Amino acid sequence: MDTSSNEKGQPGLAKAALFGLCPKCHAPSLFDSRNLLHVRFAGKCGQCGLDYTGFNVGDGPAALLIIPIAALIITLALWLDIAANPPFWLQVVIWVPVTTIITFISIRIIKAGLLIIEYRRDAREAGGKS
Numbered sequence: 001m002d003t004s005s006n007e008k009g010q011p012g013l014a015k016a017a018l019f020g021l022c023p024k025c026h027a028p029s030l031f032d033s034r035n036l037l038h039v040r041f042a043g044k045c046g047q048c049g050l051d052y053t054g055f056n057v058g059d060g061p062a063a064l065l066i067i068p069i070a071a072l073i074i075t076l077a078l079w080l081d082i083a084a085n086p087p088f089w090l091q092v093v094i095w096v097p098v099t100t101i102i103t104f105i106s107i108r109i110i111k112a113g114l115l116i117i118e119y120r121r122d123a124r125e126a127g128g129k130s
C-alpha cells in the first residue's frame with residue numbers, strides 16, 4: 001500500500017487517515033465533530049461539500065482491527081500475568097479500558113483510510129448512482 005504523497009499533491013494515505021482529512025480538499029472534516037467520540041463520519045465536507053454518505057466502509061474497519069487488537073491485548077495480558085501475576089480483577093481494570101481506547105483510536109484511522117481509498121479509486125456500491 002502506497003502511503004506516500006502521490007503526484008497530485010495529495011497527502012499520503014497514512015497522514016490523511018490519521019488526521020481525518022477530506023479526500024478531496026484535505027480539510028480535517030471527515031468526522032462529525034458533534035459526535036463525542038468522533039468516530040462517525042460527517043454528512044459532507046464543510047469546506048468542499050463532498051458528500052461522505054455515498055461511501056460505505058461497512059464492517060471493514062472492525063474486521064481489520066479485531067484480530068490485531070485481540071492479539072496485542074492477549075499478548076500483553078499474558079506477559080503481565082507471567083511477569084507480575086496480578087489478581088484477575090486488576091487484569092480486567094487494566095485491559096478493558098486499554099482495549100476500548102485502542103479500539104476507538106484505531107477504528108477512526110482505519111475508517112478514514114478505507115473511505116479515502118474508496119474516493120481515490122472511485123469505488124461505489126454496485127447499482128448506486130454514479
Ligand SMILES: [Zn+2]
Pocket residue numbers: 022023024025026027029045046047048049050
Ligand atoms: Zn472537502
